[in-house]
Amino acid sequence: MNFRYLALLLIISGMLACEADPKGNGEQMADTPRVEFKQTDNTARIAIRAEPPGLNPVLSTQSVARYVHENIFQTINDQDPETYEQVPLLASLADIGKEENGQVSYAYEIDADATWPNGLPVTAQDVIFSLKIVLNPLVASGAYRPYYAMVSSVVTSPNNEKRFKIMTKRPYMLAEQAIGSLVIYPEYAYDPDQLLRSIALTDFTNENRVAALAENSEALKTFSEQFNDPEIGHSPDKIVGSGPYQLVSWEEGVSLRLERRDNYWANDRDESWLAAEPDALVFSIISDASTIGNALRDELVDVVVDMGIDQFKEFRTEEYLQERYDFSTVNSFKYFGLLMNQNNPLLKEVKTRRALAHLVDVDAMIEQLFDGGLARRVVGPVLPGKSYYNDALEPIPYNPERAATLLSEAGWEDADGDGILDMEIDGERQPLSFQFLVFPSATSEAIGTLVSEWAAEVGVDIEVVVQDFRALYGELNKGNFAMAILGQGFDPSPDEFTQVWASTSVPPNGTNRGGFSSAEADQLIKKIAITIDPEQRDPLYRRFQEIVYENQPMIFLVSPVDRVVVSRRFEFEPNSISPNVYFNDLKQADWNKK
Known part of the structure; x- marks a missing residue:
């Protein structure tokens, strides 16, 4: 289920308008291309980075599942x-x-x-x-x-x-x-x-x-047991919707194939959200970066969404790929940060969390990993451009000296002289040493390396642990983590914070995975939800942002542009709503039809 809300604030339209990448603008070439394309069928082959946990919409919060089941x-x-x-x-x-x-x-x-x-x-x-x-x-x-x-x-x-x-x-x-x-x-x-x-x-x-x-x-009880059965979200004959496509096969770890329904009720409609242009959609599960590159060069995939920043920068300058694929960027409705588990004894004190924020040089990170305008810095859960964005909140500066002072004030010291800070917690001496969970991508792992090196300068020991998407989110939902890189996606709408920030929304009741809890924030969340007038609601939003800023539940990093790569044999229009292209509205170019 994807909650796509109405954008009440017109300023968002300007902020999030599609910005074409210089190497590709999302518009298919009008004339027959100079190169031969290996694929001439009306099947759109889409690379996804992880396998969906299932295709039962209300049981999945992962975007990769929505990419498939919304068709x-x-x-x-x-x-x-x-x-x-x-x-x-x-x-x-x-x-x-x-x-x-x-x-x-x-x-x-x-x-x-x-x-x-x-x-x-x-x-x-x-x-x-x-x-x-x-x-x-x-x-x-x-x-x-x-x-x-x-x-x-x-x-x-x-x-x-x-x-x-x-x-x-x-x-x-x-x-x-x-x-x-x-x-x-x-x-x-x-x-x-x-x-x-x-x-x-x-x-x-x-x-x-x-x-x-x-x-x-x-x-x-009987209905719920049947509905919660994983088979309901995996078996083609049990997955039934009114949309244009039906699941016909699922080869675990390899691919899912959807085919257009002959009796789809809106076959004659032109709207992108109702269209059924490709005869089939094949979602290929490709988590390995090098395999993605090979698949593009061999034309085994037509579409890649959520491509890693590093790969996107490399591939969009490769002439062979430029001739065959369109590389587009659009501003996104998401941000990334380093989520800290406030239920972990090491990170329960706000001074410790703020100290860690002072140890992350976000500006240097953007310069090294997101150069070329591929990301902008964020300081909280509201993106700049919304009328209620609190621009009085300054970015937390990289300041190891300030971090060391805050850690000392929180009670951390190197009592045993081993170079790692420690403190007595629940009667035992505990080192400030923990694991940092990151995704298996070059950019995510590079962030992990940088954070670990910066933290070590003041005696904080961080071990970077790479986990695949499913395993990492599994640990987050169980609360088995200290710090993890995490992305939050949302829609072009006034923000409703219940699911992510309310104290009652810890998994499985929501996605407050870090254990953020504030009585005042809970009251503000409830009041925001029932306040219809934006002029009355905006001050509530600003105060909520102040509370999050003061609590430091997450080290807010960047809002990256979304990156979408589409074969030039399809006509398409990129947009800012993830996955940034309607797979069901990919129109095969006339010159590619055989």
């Missing part, structure tokens, strides 16, 4: 990649109304042509079923559940199975966007015995009743 499943609405406004997908745009007792209603009508693979229409009952899934406490949808906490009920039409009205308990600034991004599941495929039909949606929206159901309802 199979569809949401109520989508976002225009240029304006970031809501656009109709499965249903019309919301007709929003004020109701009694402070409630707000969002009325929709599902597209008359929208059908499931078996020919049945997509109906309001499927919407209700999908809401029950997200709100089910026995389903591991905790990362998404907070966005639907405002739902109270759904009103359906007795005369039109495609009309429905979602009622909310109270105003919520992202209600329209959250509802619009709800993935719709076919009830007939995921609950053939209609187990959830016996439980009213209002039972799921009532905290006390749903807690009792989780304890006592055999129907709920």
Whole structure:
């Protein structure tokens, strides 16, 4: 499930407009190219850096899974990649109304042509079923559940199975966007015995009743056990959506193949978010950097997203690849930083965390690893350009002397003279020595090396440990780490911090993996969510940024540009919404067709 929200602030449009790389602008050559292309079929071969954990949307928060499943499943609405406004997908745009007792209603009508693979229409009952899934406490949808906490009920039409009205308990600034991004599941495929039909949606929206159901309802337990089965997200015959493609094969560790459905309901539509241009999409799992290079040169892949910075810089200057691929960059909706685990005894003190921040020379890091305008520095969880960005917060400067002073004030000293600081914790002398988890990429590993060297200057011992994506996120979700490199992705919208920063959102209830906890921040998060007027909300945002800045839960590093590489045999338009290109809208050039 991808929460793509409306950008209310027009300034974002300028900030995040597509910026074409000098070596490629995302526009396919009009004339027949000078080189021969090995591939002439209408299959788009896409390289992904990790294997999806599964293709059950509400059970996965990893972007690599969304890259695949958003071609199979569809949401109520989508976002225009240029304006970031809501656009109709499965249903019309919301007709929003004020109701009694402070409630707000969002009325929709599902597209008359929208059908499931078996020919049945997509109906309001499927919407209700999908809401029950997200709100089910026995389903591991905790990362998404907070966005639907405002739902109270759904009103359906007795005369039109495609009309429905979602009622909310109270105003919520992202209600329209959250509802619009709800993935719709076919009830007939995921609950053939209609187990959830016996439980009213209002039972799921009532905290006390749903807690009792989780304890006592055999129907709920049976459904949840079946829905949580990993096979549901891996077996082609069990993965069913209304989208243009269906999974036909999954060779573990190698590739996933999706093929266009002959009876796709929107085959004649032109909108990018509804298109079905390629006959097939093949997602090749290639984590090794050298293998990516070989695959490009052999034309075994047509598209590479999330390419490593180092590779992108190298490949975009290679003439052979320039002739065959378009190298584009667009500003991103993400940032990277060094997450610190506040539940780790070594890092529980804010002075220790701030000292570590003073030991990271972010400007030098950008100059060495992200030169050529491939990243900009960030100081917190809000990107520059938004109206509520707190520009009074200065970047933490690289200052080993200040770091040493803070560490001393926190109680660290080299008592045994071994060159590593130590301190008594829980009755035992503990060295300031820990592991730093990084991803298997040249840039990530280089960051690890730099941080380790800088920290060693003042007696902090950091061991860099390389882990693949799945293993690293597994450790983060279990809290088995001290420091880890971490990226946070979001959408072009007013920020809603519940999932990442609320104290109640530790995994599996969210992605607050570092254990950040602040009573004031929790109150601000709640107030921001229900404050509709931007002028009243912006000061709350700024105060929240101050709290995060003072707490130093993460050493904020950079917001990199997104990098996308696409074969010149396809026409495409890059955009700032990850993965930066609609795979389903890759149009094979006429000259490439055989």
